[in-house]
Amino acid sequence: MSNMIIGRYVPGNSIIHRLDPRAKLILSVSFIILIFLANNWLGYLILGLFTLLAVASTKISLAIYLKGLKPVLWLIVFTIVLQLFFSPSGHVYWAFGPFTVTNTGIINAVYVFLRFLFIILMSTVLTLTTQPLALADALEYLMKPLLKIKFPVYELSLMLAIALRFVPTLMDETVKVMNAQRARGVDFANGSIVKRSKAIVPILIPLFVGAIQRAIDLGDAMEARGYQGGENRTKFRVLAWQRRDSLAVLVFMCVLVILVGTRFLM
Amino acid sequence: MENIIEVKNISYQYPSSTSKALDNLSFSVTKGEWVAIIGHNGSGKSTLAKLLNYLLVADAGEILIDGQLVNEANMWTVRNKVGMVFQNPENQFVGATVADDVAFGLENRGIERERMLALVPAALKEVQMDVFADREPTHLSGGQKQRVALAGIIAVAPKIIILDEATAMLDPKGRKEVIAAIRKLKDRLGKELTVISITHDIDEAADADRILVINDGQLVEEGTPATIFSSGQRLLALGLDVPYAEQLKLALKNLDVDVPEEYLDEERLVQWLWQLNLKM
Numbered sequence: 001m002s003n004m005i006i007g008r009y010v011p012g013n014s015i016i017h018r019l020d021p022r023a024k025l026i027l028s029v030s031f032i033i034l035i036f037l038a039n040n041w042l043g044y045l046i047l048g049l050f051t052l053l054a055v056a057s058t059k060i061s062l063a064i065y066l067k068g069l070k071p072v073l074w075l076i077v078f079t080i081v082l083q084l085f086f087s088p089s090g091h092v093y094w095a096f097g098p099f100t101v102t103n104t105g106i107i108n109a110v111y112v113f114l115r116f117l118f119i120i121l122m123s124t125v126l127t128l129t130t131q132p133l134a135l136a137d138a139l140e141y142l143m144k145p146l147l148k149i150k151f152p153v154y155e156l157s158l159m160l161a162i163a164l165r166f167v168p169t170l171m172d173e174t175v176k177v178m179n180a181q182r183a184r185g186v187d188f189a190n191g192s193i194v195k196r197s198k199a200i201v202p203i204l205i206p207l208f209v210g211a212i213q214r215a216i217d218l219g220d221a222m223e224a225r226g227y228q229g230g231e232n233r234t235k236f237r238v239l240a241w242q243r244r245d246s247l248a249v250l251v252f253m254c255v256l257v258i259l260v261g262t263r264f265l266m
Numbered sequence: 267m268e269n270i271i272e273v274k275n276i277s278y279q280y281p282s283s284t285s286k287a288l289d290n291l292s293f294s295v296t297k298g299e300w301v302a303i304i305g306h307n308g309s310g311k312s313t314l315a316k317l318l319n320y321l322l323v324a325d326a327g328e329i330l331i332d333g334q335l336v337n338e339a340n341m342w343t344v345r346n347k348v349g350m351v352f353q354n355p356e357n358q359f360v361g362a363t364v365a366d367d368v369a370f371g372l373e374n375r376g377i378e379r380e381r382m383l384a385l386v387p388a389a390l391k392e393v394q395m396d397v398f399a400d401r402e403p404t405h406l407s408g409g410q411k412q413r414v415a416l417a418g419i420i421a422v423a424p425k426i427i428i429l430d431e432a433t434a435m436l437d438p439k440g441r442k443e444v445i446a447a448i449r450k451l452k453d454r455l456g457k458e459l460t461v462i463s464i465t466h467d468i469d470e471a472a473d474a475d476r477i478l479v480i481n482d483g484q485l486v487e488e489g490t491p492a493t494i495f496s497s498g499q500r501l502l503a504l505g506l507d508v509p510y511a512e513q514l515k516l517a518l519k520n521l522d523v524d525v526p527e528e529y530l531d532e533e534r535l536v537q538w539l540w541q542l543n544l545k546m
């Protein structure tokens with residue numbers, strides 16, 4: 001269970017793994033925005049090729065990516081069905097009551113599907129190749145301008161880092177508590193939803209009590225080690241922007257230009 | 267002799283509690299000393315440790331650390347001088363990796379990164395955790411985590427180290443490794459390091475220069491391990507263990523066998539025992 005760390009980072013040494021987390025974070029967010037610029041098949045083709053290129057460069061097996069799609073499968077199907085059957089305009093192929101299938105409906109359904117696919121694949125590229133902590137570091141760096149308005153950037157990122165550090169610990173604890181309750185005869189697997197939900201309560205309470213004790217201890221330990229808040233602290237871990245990061249941005253810019261080009265071309 | 271810690275008549279009561287956790291407690295520790303504090307569960311040992319570096323504030327009395335009064339104005343200088351290792355290995359591991367955790371104290375003190383890059387590996391080497399620098403805490407044993415905690419303290423070079431049952435949650439192997447690491451550090455720094463070791467482990471206490479026995483928030487006895495353990499019955503009455511070797515010695519003494527005065531751990535007792543008949 002402790003392997004079920006959020007972000008599902010898969011260690012590796014590919015070019016994408018080695019990119020600066022700031023580059024990866026900015027580019028994946030920008031890419032998601034970029035997707036909405038595409039309005040024709042050529043645009044989607046280019047986006048698809050770019051996505052495939054990114055996925056392939058991670059050197060992580062496709063099966064892992066497909067697993068990432070699973071949890072949102074129903075959302076995708078639902079949206080596609082909505083697009084497919086409720087398109088108000090276009091040439092009508094088939095109609096039954098409120099349901100109409102039109103040519104624009106089909107095209108929109110395909111586009112929506114592709115958008116979902118690209119967004120999920122790209123964000124999976126990000127989480128598979130970047131340690132959660134590196135992401136927290138990147139976030140801290142990118143939020144730095146907010147220091148001007150007295151936003152507690154350093155505190156927030158330390159909180160995030162500590163939260164991430166304790167995820168496996170709390171997972172282990174959950175398993176321990178569940179086993180302890182099972183040993184006392186609590187059944188988590190059977191019974192009605194109400195019954196099963198009730199069984200969760202005796203897990204949550206010891207878990208919360210434990211977590212609060214941990215928080216108190218951790219606060220003591222941090223203070224004893226001289227923690228006085230974010231200011232005047234130096235950083236041991238630093239992010240280093242490399243040539244390859246600039247290169248990645250450049251490639252992205254090219255895709256952006258081409259994509260804008262297709263809007264005028266078609 | 268210079269006193270590095272002076273505790274004068276301190277009392278403390280938890281706001282939510284009806285009785286005093288510490289009651290008019292006084293003692294002092296000389297520079298370079300290794301003092302063990304023993305006492306049954308809830309006798310106030312952890313409370314004392316927290317008062318020493320201002321994690322808790324005494325209701326009455328005063329504490330001097332290295333000549334400095336422990337108060338709000340001095341708390342950060344005091345904390346620079348006092349390093350603490352707590353009982354639960356998991357709950358004091360702040361960093362995402364071993365190296366990050368060791369660097370935490372340095373970061374707090376605003377040490378430049380260049381120096382951290384030298385200090386962190388050196389501290390990890392001292393506790394023999396250098397090969398684990400990039401490990402995450404989930405993949406470490408309790409003993410390894412405690413050694414990392416120790417490295418985090420070594421890196422900031424305090425004058426005093428307080429171990430609040432730092433080995434209590436460890437298996438025997440982990441316990442040995444942590445104690446060995448502290449011993450090594452103490453041997454290297456000699457008089458420059460003062461160690462306060464709060465412990466339930468009698469053999470750990472027996473290694474100290476001096477033992478303080480705390481009962482219900484009060485100091486009930488202090489002395490060398492040999493004198494403390496020779497009053498075996500009293501320790502048992504306070505709910506404390508007496509080392510097995512000491513119990514045996516006591517029994518032998520009652521049989522008029524001439525036993526050595528100094529404290530012997532089990533191994534040394536065995537040594538002594540098998541040579542006993544040779545001498546006779």
Ligand SMILES: Nc1ncnc2c1ncn2[C@@H]1O[C@H](COP(=O)(O)OP(=O)(O)OP(=O)(O)O)[C@@H](O)[C@H]1O
Pocket residue numbers: 280281282283287305306307308309310311312313314431
């Ligand atoms: N946060 C708290 N709030 C209220 N009472 C507390 C708190 N922490 C400790 N106490 C009480 O204060 C007394 C001293 O506790 P302390 O933790 O100092 O004992 P200890 O000697 O360290 O025990 P142990 O060997 O179990 O670690 C105990 O009676 C305990 O119940």
Ligand SMILES: [Mg+2]
Pocket residue numbers: 311312313430431
């Ligand atoms: Mg305690």
